[in-house]
Amino acid sequence: MTNQSTNSTGQVHHLRRMTIIWVVLSVVGDVLFSIFVAPHVPPGRLSETAANNQNTFNVLMEMAIPVLLGVWVYLSYSLIVWGDKRNASAAFSGAAARTNKTAQVSWIVITSVTILFLAAYGSFAVITEHGSGGGEGPNPAWAPAGALKAETAALVGKATWSPGSKNVLPVQVIGQQWKFTYRYPTFGGFESPQLIVPADTTIAFNVTSLDVIHSFWAYQLDVKADANPGVNDVAFTETKNPGNFIVRCSELCGIWHGSMYNSGKVESQADFENWATTTEAANAANTALLPAFAWTYTPDANGADGGYYNDTNDPYSTVETYGSKQPS
Amino acid sequence: MSNTLKSTGPSDTPEEREYEMRAHISSIWTGSRLFIGIYTFMLASLVFSYFYLRSSNNGLLWRPDHVTAPRPYGLLVFGFSLLTSMLAYFGRKRLVKGSFSDFSVAAWSGVGTGLLALLFQILEFSHLGFFPGSSGYASCFVGFAVMNIGTLVISAYWLETTVARGMRIRRELSGDNPEFSSHPRARAFRADVASMAYFQVFVALTGALLFAMFYLM
Amino acid sequence: MSLTGRLSTAIGLFLVAVGLIGWTLMAFLHPGTDGGYTNYTVGHAAGAPVSVELQSVGSIGTGYGDHPTWVSYLQKDPATGKWIHDTSMILPANTVVHMTILNYDSGSPLRNQEWGQVQGTIGNTATLNGKSFKVYNSYTGNGVGHTFAVPSLDVSVPMIGVNGNLTNICGQAPCGSLPHNTITFSFKTGAPGSYNWQCFVPCGLGYLYGNGGGMSTFNYMGGFLKVVA
């Protein structure tokens, strides 16, 4: 091997040899990945969002494998062929200093094209998939059909959903230290510590917080949206089959951050309606005491009687709040 | 920092001395410009916060009832600070023209006005008229006032050290005007004064912008 | 310095460093919560219900550590009958637990009235001074001071506050016969595992959103239930 590296045409041979090894390994790697790993890439395919994001992940992975292998093959080849175990090579390698312009230009062109393709592909995915399950803020730029209408209707208590109606179901996620609770504006605005959603339905998660920043992460649905106080962060997903999923807080929110999780369920549409109407009735007494349904609440920053801000202006805001009512 | 020459090694040719002297003087030039860059980014954070909170208007509490910090104090602080900058700037002009005594009178008055501005900026805290946490504007104002204390201290300190140095050099040069001396320390002094005057212009401009934001808008 | 001198100095310094690190760990990090568990499985007959008694106080006072002004739960040691500052317990699995909680703290309107609803207990009810209730309107009466909630078991019960205008509100635990509300309820422990229980009412005085201090420090307003087979 070392003999060949020094002959006059060795340069071509090295590159050709590396390229062959690289192509073979990349093809094998990609095929193995797509057969054995790709279908099982987390978080599964419980929702349309999860499935789409899994596809994107797999596309990136199929591209990453050749990149990784390219560098690894090159490094290994260099070490094996050109490595100098005794560290006793001549002080001067002999070859003239050369800056191969072709190599530089083609490297820059190839990386740029790859990067631009990735950015275009990612943008296409995030736009066509309605934010891909990420929190889109109060004014979603890319909403599924009917979602904005359902959101508006929910605010005035006129949103409807029934099995087979194909309506978008808005669900409010309220983060508070250290628990998520959920409100269902379509069912009288009841609040529950359980998250249950119907199958085959587009869900609009409206995520907000009553104190510090949390992040709502419905893992198997692949929805993630930060919960900020006073902000409605909307994320969309479309559920598929019934199944269980885990909700975790993914933004550090204090001592019990690690235990801020609960399990949610995708149930069949009939089961969901049954659960929702039952819970609505059971919770009616408490629902009447909750503040009117709104997308955001301005919690009293002083807490129940925390009193951090010691000032006569308290409470400051004129906006309707959770906990703003005073004892009669 | 005109002590460049002291770390020269055994070989101390006039060429090397001159080379290091030039490096030193251009360091003062580069350093002061870079310092303005640093300061700009810090003030930009304040300006960003101001407009960010203003446009968010969370809880309708950006600036309820359009509270404003006491304008008389604001005018005093800004006025004296502006006066410092102008005295430093025009003092330097006189220095370039050759009048060291004009420069030193202007600079010492500038230090005085700068300290007055500082005094009023601190006194203003006791006459705010609003609770720091009562609104976005109130918070930003407190942030601005604290940063402004820093600016005033730096501007007065830089002005004071240049004039004090100029006087000492003049004494040690037996009365020669440092503006015309080719002595290394005098050359470094001139670079320092030029940079200081440049910084004072920056202070005046940003001061005007922040004054408009916090007292007029 | 000779080779042995340097060697022994290095080893000495190394030992000093190890000692310092160990001391820092002991002094600042209070490792371990295992000592804080109260065991309810000792001498427990399988299937028989377990009784647990807690009290919640507005300020724990000087008897229990460095933070006399913080809110806290206290637990009655079943063996000695003493009130101890440990909030974690070891409980038998799939067993009914009768909780009795004496709340000595005043209350206020809840930020989220959801926590005014009794959930996850047997029959979804609790009793307040002997009277059964399912929902407590925190905007009336004395409001709610704390909750006892085990999120993983969906248990949540409000601790109704005492009148905040009283002059003899307990400020030094344990509180004995000072004014309090007695809340009782029962819930069933699930499968073996480690569950955490907490208060969800922002009662950490003096901190933003009322969730600092005792609310953000272990062994004050929350703990673990270690459920064992």
Add this chain to the structure above:
Amino acid sequence: MTISEERSTEVTGAASGHPHKARGLSWTQRPGIFSQNIITAAVVAILGYVLGHWFGNYLSSGYDYIQNSGQNNIANTLALAFGVVGWLLGIGALNYPFAKLFGVDGLEEESPVDNWTKYFRYSLDHKVVGLQYVVGVLLFLFTGGLLAMAVRAELLNPTTHLFSPDTYIKIVSEHGTIMMMMMTSVIVGPLGNYFVPLMIGARRMAFPRIEALSFWIFTAGFMVIFSALPYGGFPTGWTGYAPLQTQAGPGMVSYLLGFAVIGVGMILAGFNQAVTIINYRAPGMTWSRVPIFVWSILATAALLTLATPVLFAGGLFGLLDKTVQTAFYVTEHGGSSYLWENLFWFFGHPEVYIMALPGFGIAAEILPVFTRRPLFAYKVAAAGMIGVALLSFFVWQHHLFQSGINPDMRPLFMLTTELISIPTGFIFLVGMGTLYRAKIRLEIPMLFVLALFFNFLIGGVTGVFLSDVPVNVTVHGGFFVLSHFHYTIMGGLLFAFMAGLYFWLPKMTGKMMNKKIGKIHFWMMFVFFNLTFFPMFIIGLLGQPRRVFSYATNLQGLNDFSSVSAFLLGLSFLVFFYNLIWSMWIKPEIAPANPWESMGLEWQTASPIPPYNFERIPVIMTDPYRYSEDGAPAFADLGNGGPSDSSTHSMA
């Protein structure tokens, strides 16, 4: 005495190496018990702390609710701030600023104390500061590493806890903050301060006092941030998100003030480096002849000086929220919880490249030496570093993809973020091009550089995953991110630091690191680093969020694997410390003048390096890294009488 007389005596004094009683001899240089050193610094710092505490109590005495709250943040803040000022006062850093008020401009620069105690003093010699930084950074690293061991120990079991939840969060936060603060200085501080003047042929830094000040501020910042633990810790992680920040206890003050103090140190260090590189290059060192490591330090310095002021402002606002109760970050009082996120990440993302660029610089600097090849595409490498530095100011919102800010801007930030991988890719082009048909000498520094390429590749590729918004939904805020940035920062920068230490310690101390122990260290660190962090990608994809004390029971196997590997990774650092102490102190082996046969200017000066670095100011004759041409002219003419290419001949 006229100035010229004074000057000539000083020159003589410096040349003969003997201190002399010149006018203006500062306290730092006074011999005996009146000199200022680390002990006086500690004493004055404690006095300052006590004074600040009293002053804070005095200021807040009219406000009952602060007095009664059990956490007087005004007193805490002022105590720590006065403590920092006292530390600087005690070490002598403030002597000159005070003397300046009286027009003094010419204090001595050389420390007349030329024994080991100079390392515990306010020294203006960049080589002393460099070594001080080495020790300071290693202490910092060791503290953070111990905390990492504690984190991994807690994660051994999903339900049985070694620490209580709040203690765990404190450890995680302290680990993250210490490491992030240390990493911003890990190369710029020790190796940058030591070698930049040597590499550009300068006899000094532009502002040696600012350089020394930056080191002593760095140490003060370390103590401030460490003081969070006795104050009860802080629960926010290194990102310090508000309003959790505003809610936290007194430990948070240590975080905010510590970051602000270290921020000032970072600004000063970057300021001094940038000015030095721009103005003090030796004659003939045009921009195309600047060593690539110096380019990387210049790019880093630009980021340090321009990004850090934003952190400083953000920290100041946070401190105001916690002391005088402003409401910058409290939504309900007219502030915004997004404000901190924006300010922090506007600093935070350039900071990430502050922690990557010096590593690239070291890799590109060392590669030619051990391949005996010129650096491939030198200009592309320099352009890549500048490109990364510029672009890094326009990517910060990729940390906020799921936060609800500006959803319509997401494609833009995805684009800018992914664009950064183009200039980053240049480094791989440079590395791979240099290796091509080279004679690769696998010495220990080279092994670390090759490992850097291996690790950073994984870190970089996963970075592209993270910047893709759809994939970001799955991996944001989870262990995937955690693994990604450990691969880039630890796998990149820390490996580069190790490469730099093994490479340059012979020049710094005149002693070689033991090769056998070094090889053991390298292989342990490389293998266990990958075994620790690679599983975390999978753990993250399987849904484990960061900074949790309990996790899904089915992830215990992977977590345990990662933990055990982490302990062994920790052990590899003990091997390193053992090697360091053994080779540098206990049984040193004298290093040859140029053990790696490097053509770099820093190797051409005398050993040990004289205080003035170069006998004469060198003149740069040609491009750097002409390793392949036998008989190429020497990089610099040192003017020391020998033939201009004597150094190159001696290598063969």
